[in-house]
Amino acid sequence: MTLKIAWRSFVRHRVRSAITSLAVALGLAMMLVFVGFADDTHARMAELGIRMGSGHVLVEGKGYLDNQTLDYLVHDADRIAASAARIAQVKHVAVRLKTSGLLSAGEHSAPVLISGVEPGREVLASDIAGPKMRVAGAYLRSLDQMPYAKTPPDIYLGKGLAEQLAVTLGDRVVLNLSPPGDAEPTAGAFRVRGIFRTGVDDLDGAYAEIPIAAARTLLGLPGAATEVALLSDLAHTEEVAAAMKAELAANPDLVVIPWQVALRGLHEALVLDSAGMYLMMAIVYLVVAIGIFNTVLMSVSERTREFGVLLALGTSSRRLFAQVFAEALVLALISLTAGLIIGLSIHGWIATHGIDLTQWLGDVQFAGVAWSGRVYSHLTPQVVVGWTAVVGAVVLLSSLYPALRVMRLEPVEAMHHV
Amino acid sequence: MIHEFSPCDPESFPRLGRYRVRFSWLRCAASLMAFCAILVSLSPAARADSLQALVQRADRILRGKSSAAVVHMDVKTHGYQRSYKMVIWERDDSTRERTLVKILGPTSWRGYSTLKIGNQLKFYDPKTNHVQAVGNSMLGDSWMGSHFSNDDLVKETRLAVDYTPSLISKRVAKNELGQSATFYRIRLTPKPTAPVVWGRIEFEVWQHDDLVVPVRCDYFTKVGDKNPVRIMRFYGVKEMDGRWVPSEMQITVASKPGEYTRLTYDKLRFDVDIPASKFTEQAMR
Amino acid sequence: MGPNMLLSKLAFRNLGRNTRRSLVTGTALALSVALCIAYDALADGMNVQLIHSLTRYDLGHLQVHAPGYTERHKLANTILDANRVMKAVRADPEIRAASARVYAAALVGAGSHSTGVELIGIDPRTESRVTELAQRTVLGHFLGPDPTPWPAARPLTAAERAEDARLTNSEARAAEEEIDQLGRLGPGTGEHPPSREEGPVPQPEMREAQRLSKILSPRPTRPPEVALGSSLARVLGVNPGDKLYLSTQAVDGVAEGIEARVVGVYDTGTSTYDRSRIYLHLRDLQRLVHLGARIHEIAAICDSPDAAPAAAGRIAASLLPLKLDVRAWSQLRPDMVRMLDLNRAGGGMLAAIVFFVASLGVVNTMLMAVLERTRELGMLKALGMPATRIFAMVVTETALLALAGAVAGTAMGIGLDLWLVHQGLDLRAITQGVSMNGVGLAPVVHGAITPLGVVLPVVIVTGVCLAAAVYPAWRAARMQPAVGMRET
Numbered sequence A: 001m002t003l004k005i006a007w008r009s010f011v012r013h014r015v016r017s018a019i020t021s022l023a024v025a026l027g028l029a030m031m032l033v034f035v036g037f038a039d040d041t042h043a044r045m046a047e048l049g050i051r052m053g054s055g056h057v058l059v060e061g062k063g064y065l066d067n068q069t070l071d072y073l074v075h076d077a078d079r080i081a082a083s084a085a086r087i088a089q090v091k092h093v094a095v096r097l098k099t100s101g102l103l104s105a106g107e108h109s110a111p112v113l114i115s116g117v118e119p120g121r122e123v124l125a126s127d128i129a130g131p132k133m134r135v136a137g138a139y140l141r142s143l144d145q146m147p148y149a150k151t152p153p154d155i156y157l158g159k160g161l162a163e164q165l166a167v168t169l170g171d172r173v174v175l176n177l178s179p180p181g182d183a184e185p186t187a188g189a190f191r192v193r194g195i196f197r198t199g200v201d202d203l204d205g206a207y208a209e210i211p212i213a214a215a216r217t218l219l220g221l222p223g224a225a226t227e228v229a230l231l232s233d234l235a236h237t238e239e240v241a242a243a244m245k246a247e248l249a250a251n252p253d254l255v256v257i258p259w260q261v262a263l264r265g266l267h268e269a270l271v272l273d274s275a276g277m278y279l280m281m282a283i284v285y286l287v288v289a290i291g292i293f294n295t296v297l298m299s300v301s302e303r304t305r306e307f308g309v310l311l312a313l314g315t316s317s318r319r320l321f322a323q324v325f326a327e328a329l330v331l332a333l334i335s336l337t338a339g340l341i342i343g344l345s346i347h348g349w350i351a352t353h354g355i356d357l358t359q360w361l362g363d364v365q366f367a368g369v370a371w372s373g374r375v376y377s378h379l380t381p382q383v384v385v386g387w388t389a390v391v392g393a394v395v396l397l398s399s400l401y402p403a404l405r406v407m408r409l410e411p412v413e414a415m416h417h418v
Numbered sequence B: 001m002i003h004e005f006s007p008c009d010p011e012s013f014p015r016l017g018r019y020r021v022r023f024s025w026l027r028c029a030a031s032l033m034a035f036c037a038i039l040v041s042l043s044p045a046a047r048a049d050s051l052q053a054l055v056q057r058a059d060r061i062l063r064g065k066s067s068a069a070v071v072h073m074d075v076k077t078h079g080y081q082r083s084y085k086m087v088i089w090e091r092d093d094s095t096r097e098r099t100l101v102k103i104l105g106p107t108s109w110r111g112y113s114t115l116k117i118g119n120q121l122k123f124y125d126p127k128t129n130h131v132q133a134v135g136n137s138m139l140g141d142s143w144m145g146s147h148f149s150n151d152d153l154v155k156e157t158r159l160a161v162d163y164t165p166s167l168i169s170k171r172v173a174k175n176e177l178g179q180s181a182t183f184y185r186i187r188l189t190p191k192p193t194a195p196v197v198w199g200r201i202e203f204e205v206w207q208h209d210d211l212v213v214p215v216r217c218d219y220f221t222k223v224g225d226k227n228p229v230r231i232m233r234f235y236g237v238k239e240m241d242g243r244w245v246p247s248e249m250q251i252t253v254a255s256k257p258g259e260y261t262r263l264t265y266d267k268l269r270f271d272v273d274i275p276a277s278k279f280t281e282q283a284m285r
Numbered sequence C: 001m002g003p004n005m006l007l008s009k010l011a012f013r014n015l016g017r018n019t020r021r022s023l024v025t026g027t028a029l030a031l032s033v034a035l036c037i038a039y040d041a042l043a044d045g046m047n048v049q050l051i052h053s054l055t056r057y058d059l060g061h062l063q064v065h066a067p068g069y070t071e072r073h074k075l076a077n078t079i080l081d082a083n084r085v086m087k088a089v090r091a092d093p094e095i096r097a098a099s100a101r102v103y104a105a106a107l108v109g110a111g112s113h114s115t116g117v118e119l120i121g122i123d124p125r126t127e128s129r130v131t132e133l134a135q136r137t138v139l140g141h142f143l144g145p146d147p148t149p150w151p152a153a154r155p156l157t158a159a160e161r162a163e164d165a166r167l168t169n170s171e172a173r174a175a176e177e178e179i180d181q182l183g184r185l186g187p188g189t190g191e192h193p194p195s196r197e198e199g200p201v202p203q204p205e206m207r208e209a210q211r212l213s214k215i216l217s218p219r220p221t222r223p224p225e226v227a228l229g230s231s232l233a234r235v236l237g238v239n240p241g242d243k244l245y246l247s248t249q250a251v252d253g254v255a256e257g258i259e260a261r262v263v264g265v266y267d268t269g270t271s272t273y274d275r276s277r278i279y280l281h282l283r284d285l286q287r288l289v290h291l292g293a294r295i296h297e298i299a300a301i302c303d304s305p306d307a308a309p310a311a312a313g314r315i316a317a318s319l320l321p322l323k324l325d326v327r328a329w330s331q332l333r334p335d336m337v338r339m340l341d342l343n344r345a346g347g348g349m350l351a352a353i354v355f356f357v358a359s360l361g362v363v364n365t366m367l368m369a370v371l372e373r374t375r376e377l378g379m380l381k382a383l384g385m386p387a388t389r390i391f392a393m394v395v396t397e398t399a400l401l402a403l404a405g406a407v408a409g410t411a412m413g414i415g416l417d418l419w420l421v422h423q424g425l426d427l428r429a430i431t432q433g434v435s436m437n438g439v440g441l442a443p444v445v446h447g448a449i450t451p452l453g454v455v456l457p458v459v460i461v462t463g464v465c466l467a468a469a470v471y472p473a474w475r476a477a478r479m480q481p482a483v484g485m486r487e488t
Helices: A002-012 A014-050 A077-085 A119-125 A159-165 A201-206 A212-219 A234-247 A264-301 A304-312 A317-353 A381-407 A411-415 B024-059 B150-154 C003-017 C019-059 C082-091 C124-130 C158-181 C203-216 C230-236 C271-275 C282-288 C305-319 C334-371 C374-382 C387-422 C451-478 C481-486
Strands: A057-061 A092-105 A108-117 A134-137 A154-158 A172-177 A186-196 A207-211 A227-231 A254-258 A364-366 A369-371 B066-076 B081-092 B097-105 B113-117 B120-125 B130-133 B163-174 B180-190 B200-208 B211-220 B230-240 B243-253 B260-270 C062-065 C095-110 C113-122 C137-140 C225-229 C243-249 C255-266 C277-281 C297-302 C325-328 C434-436 C439-441
Touching: A002 A014, A002 A317, A014 A234, A014 A264, A014 A317, A014 A381, A014 C334, A057 A234, A077 A092, A077 A227, A077 A234, A092 A119, A092 A159, A092 A212, A108 A119, A108 A159, A108 A172, A108 A201, A108 A212, A119 A227, A154 A159, A154 A172, A154 A201, A159 A186, A159 A201, A172 A212, A186 A212, A201 A207, A207 A212, A234 A254, A264 A304, A264 A317, A264 A381, A264 C019, A264 C334, A304 A317, A304 A411, A317 A381, B024 B163, B024 B180, B024 B200, B024 B211, B066 C158, B081 C158, B097 C158, B113 B150, B120 B150, B120 C255, B130 C243, B130 C255, B163 B200, B211 B243, B230 B260, B260 C158, C003 C019, C003 C334, C003 C387, C019 C297, C019 C334, C019 C387, C019 C439, C019 C451, C062 C305, C082 C095, C082 C297, C082 C305, C095 C124, C095 C230, C095 C282, C113 C230, C113 C282, C124 C297, C137 C230, C158 C203, C225 C230, C225 C271, C230 C255, C230 C271, C271 C277, C277 C282, C297 C305, C305 C325, C334 C374, C334 C387, C334 C451, C374 C387, C374 C481, C387 C451
Parallel strands: A108 A207, A154 A186, C113 C277, C225 C255
Antiparallel strands: A057 A227, A057 A254, A092 A108, A092 A172, A092 A227, A134 A186, A154 A207, A172 A186, A364 A369, B066 B081, B066 B260, B081 B097, B097 B113, B113 B120, B120 B130, B163 B180, B180 B200, B200 B211, B211 B230, B230 B243, B243 B260, C062 C297, C062 C325, C095 C113, C095 C243, C095 C297, C137 C255, C225 C277, C243 C255, C434 C439
16 A cells, blocks of 8 residues: 555656656666676686686795796696696696797897796687687697707797797797706707787797797796696686695695786776776766655655645554655665666667777776777676665665654644645 | 518518519519519608708807817997907717806906706806806897897707708809819708797808808798798808818898898817816805 | 846746755756766876876986987997086976986896896986876885096006007917917827916906906995886896896997996886886996996976976077977877877767766756746737747756756866875775876876866857757747637
């Protein structure tokens, strides 16, 4: 009954109700679109960063994160990789041996960060190895996949690097490395097997990959790695990290770090971005709340006389409170529904078609990740329900004061209200 | 590959399925053909072998098991021109090569020395009395302001070991000393896994009697390049310590016309007993 | 009383009829304006800080180089006629200060660690007016104003050159003798024939050699002072007072090395500056790499970053026919400019959304105001008031409301701005260290008030409210007098 009256009073002032609902609906719709957008963007950027030679969870030697030298290694890396692969939620595992060196070809030379990888695993774990970022040639072959014995191993390098050295596919380059400790520098010949382009200058101009077996031989470090990377997905990072920590409890020389620490710059940039967005939405909701407060207050005060009559006739003030609250509820339900419809449709459109930002932003490198422009939207049921509840709460809370005021009405005074 | 078989003993013939070659004239023809085939197949190898020997001897003409030399080096670049005097000690053990170069003048460079042990290169700076190990990032830098790079010093060329030779051309002409010699132009392609930066080298040497002397070495970045990026020429063939060697060599770089680095041997002795203490940091100072 | 005045009076009175409603709507408007102004201040503040970090620790607002220097950093590529160029830069009215720099790539070693760095020679006196690097010192102190006492080099006289040649020949002869003394390598050279003892180099010869060397490459009387970034100091394991060894190649190809003393460690929050740079006095570096008085770069600051592009153009023009590369910071770092634009765009978007939502509230309010006065409006119409006038009346009411909200909002906004400027927002609650595109931000972001940031929200809110007034005003104007009067 209460709801019936509530509905009727909603309909009675169609335009006003519509406009108020519109404000709330738009507020919710916008929130859903922005959150979907931002979540998708952030997740994409994080994944992009993670899948560019990093991992959701990394196992490293203690001290490697700060010093980045070959004195802090993961020995027995293959065994650790095997135990990592057994963890649920781990999709891929990659073993890498990274160091810095010098690449020369003819009279050109350039410094390089070289990553010794397992081609079979790396192609699954990293986008750099994949077809999208590869602009020429093919990916590395592991040493035992080479068709002929006595051929130089493959090297896979960035476009900028290839240009600096003036090499293309099939050309030979020499890699100079410094093994750890006081060992002599070593050098090995490699043949350019493929060229990639990530859009990130640091990678394209100073990064290359070779088979890990070749790196280990040159450096004299059998079975070693600088990192074992576990690829999973963003949602399961924590549990994978915990599981890996448990596995490695007996190894005090190894640390398990999540991507938020390994890619700290990226993580902080994303957090900052989110914070900015939430600040914006908080401001919007404040204004929405005031609007609702105003409308409900208006609708209550214009019916003061009616309420007075009702009170005089014996209706309890709590009934009146419930009535007003029910109206707020109806408003909330209708506007939230409208908001969900609008928001989810826009979300759906963006999720399917995406928006191309390159016309406004060009090619942006943000926090070490190259942004190639097309953004989509990503919402989970929890997020949708959560924000709907938040907006609903805003509506109801804003209506609280007017509803409470109704409770305090004096019947006689009210009836005489103009 | 060469089976022991006699044309006249059918049992010794290699089996061709179920059939054996029965007729004797066929057998003889077959054996003759086989013999020619062997001869033909051997010749390129033989030629390659001798090419290899030529390359080895020309490349190592200024080296022995050890050597000691006093050299002057003239460097001309667009920015400066100077002449250095230096003493070079070299010893090539089975394990690794060791070289010490000490600069004797002029003023700004006197006392600088470079010590190479295997792949490790170190510099000594007399002004600060400091020994600096050469890291990867320094390999591309020029050595002492010349057209040699530090990398050149670390990886002294071993043309015969790291490259596969093939003959481009051969002619007979008069050499520097007026003698009639055979000039070979040899194409050197790097062996697949050799850590050398050149895609192709063209090496020209002459041979007269038992003497093989290098004339010129053209370095190409890629196998298919037309123009060399670097050219090394050898002159001044004369007798030093009982051997005939080119006493001068000059290096020019294609991208810098008009510039050169020239090395001239003033004194050279081979296979001398250089004490191991010569190749230490102390000896550098 | 003119018709417009009447309108305004009526409008004012109408608003006052339901004060609470008008007040609440006005508050919503005011809050929208205030919060948008504050958000703008925050975003602008962040931008200002980014520009500051970018320009005031190193880049400056504007830089002058020889053509091609920025691409390849060749040691020999110095600015021609540097004195004249510096004068021209300083002469520009917008330029507040300018400072010269020299760069050289070097290897730095401390103990067993050695790493590649960039050596930057600066004149601390002029540099302190251009950059605030000195103020970012965390350990020790920054470079002193004076260069290390370092005798100037001079070419050798003819006599000295002759002496040098003699020394070289004498050394060569000694080397040749030593070579002659060597025995042959024979089978079983396990036991070395007694090698000739290397006699000590005759003292006067050595002293003479050193004397000549010091004429061409004089040594400073004490190790030069250097300052380096905190990350580099950590990698090398050095503190103020420790010694470093620097080795580099001079412009004439001579390998030069020198021992230097760390006097200060700085921290700018930007990794490139803290990890791979060592600062020393301009003259010290010039001496080290044999550059004489040549420089690679002039960095200048203007009164504000925005003045830089124009100043760059003027300076380049004034120095013709000398072809120099004169560029403002925005031309040197277009990637940063894009990031700044992005930040600002966020604020604009917020304003659009917030004001749209607020305007809906205005529509509602004005609609109510119109609907509850149907009788009056009907009467007015019956009395002959033209529809347009009624339209105008409603619009004026809205305008007054908007104005009131805007004024209140601006006041509130500026108040918030001042708090942001003074106190700032501490981002440490969210992130540990903040950097955008490699440029470090201080953890506390202070607001920055720009005229645009204040005026724009006000202008937008007025416009939006006027648009919001259209529907209610139209409803009011359209009303049939008879129908209106019949309403209770």
